[in-house]
Amino acid sequence: LKRITVALGKRSYPICVGRGIRTQVAEIVFERVKPSSVALITHPNLAKLYGDDVVREIEKRGITAHVFIVPAGERHKTLTTVHGLYDRMLAAGLDRKSLIVTLGGGVLGDMGGFAAATFLRGIPYVQMPTTLLAQVDASIGGKTGVDLPQGKNLIGAFHQPSAVIIDTETLESLPLRELRSGLAEVIKYGIICDKSLFERLNSDMPLLLYRNSGSLFSAIVRSCEIKAAVVRADETEQGRRAILNFGHTVGHALESVTGYRQYKHGEAISIGMVSASLVGEKLGVCGKDVTSAIQGALRKAYLPVAFPPHVEIEQIIAAMARDKKTVGGEFTFVLAPQIGETILRRGVAADVVRVAIIEQRGIE
């Protein structure tokens, strides 16, 4: 079992990573919080696969564990689902000393975390992420929220969890496409701040795709260390946390233009990381070697790198302009001068993006 601390003063918490550690959840959590009752929020399939073990461990300690099942999928990440949770929480008699445990991917963690942030003005919660993306990214950092019809994550709150418990065994049931999508974020961590992680991912990629537990464990631990350090330096996303957005400027636009249906998040940012590197080349920030290293790693994970022919460039530019992170019509890009280094470049002109994407359409 590996422990990483997210150091945020009074709001500090551990990230625990280990194979099969869902059975240690009570031990890890109850040394920090003594809840009056627990609400485990999860999806139908995950309740059977892993939730039962969690409930058993909690009830062994004489604490009641309620299980609230919510449907899976981004389309259910809404205030309506959260309202349903509030109703069930009240009916079950949850109070200010109750604890929410979220067992699921980023959708469930964001939504369950938001319920915890807002119920009775905030109760504690523990994240038990079960997708690779949620294990290395969404579960850490305290960003919680839901979507509106007008856009993703428009409603939310910062609410740090009391602990993040990552049972790497849960990845065994994860669909391969979801695993690869998570690997895009892991590759991103290598690109933005750890060249040796990047190199290790390149050589371990076949093992990672076969879900070799040692390779997954070390990739997850290193990713969590990086995310924890970035969150610590910038808890509420004023500055440094922006480096995590490498590949997300174009990636988010692509997800939005394709209605969040065609691409998994990791696939969209895979394409977006290549776009960002080409933008970097056009601005003289990096050489072709950086772009080809990035492409090489993504290809090894069978992630997409070419810009899709059916998506209009002007729609991408318009979606980038609508992004809540865009200020004043000029684009901000996180760029990688080298593998393992980033710079923030403001005021990138739309034409530079156009030229980069046109080139990216030509990639085989």
Ligand SMILES: NC(=O)c1ccc[n+]([C@@H]2O[C@H](COP(=O)([O-])OP(=O)(O)OC[C@H]3O[C@@H](n4cnc5c(N)ncnc54)[C@H](O)[C@@H]3O)[C@@H](O)[C@H]2O)c1
């Ligand atoms: N809060 C943050 O900082 C942050 C960061 C990144 C992403 N996010 C959010 O995360 C969400 C995406 O999360 P995601 O990629 O985990 O998708 P997801 O939560 O939709 O999960 C993907 C699918 O995998 C299933 N699943 C989950 N774990 C499983 C397992 N172990 N075995 C079998 N099936 C499993 C889920 O039921 C779902 O159908 C987005 O809503 C995004 O906004 C939040």
Ligand SMILES: [Zn+2]
């Ligand atoms: Zn992301």
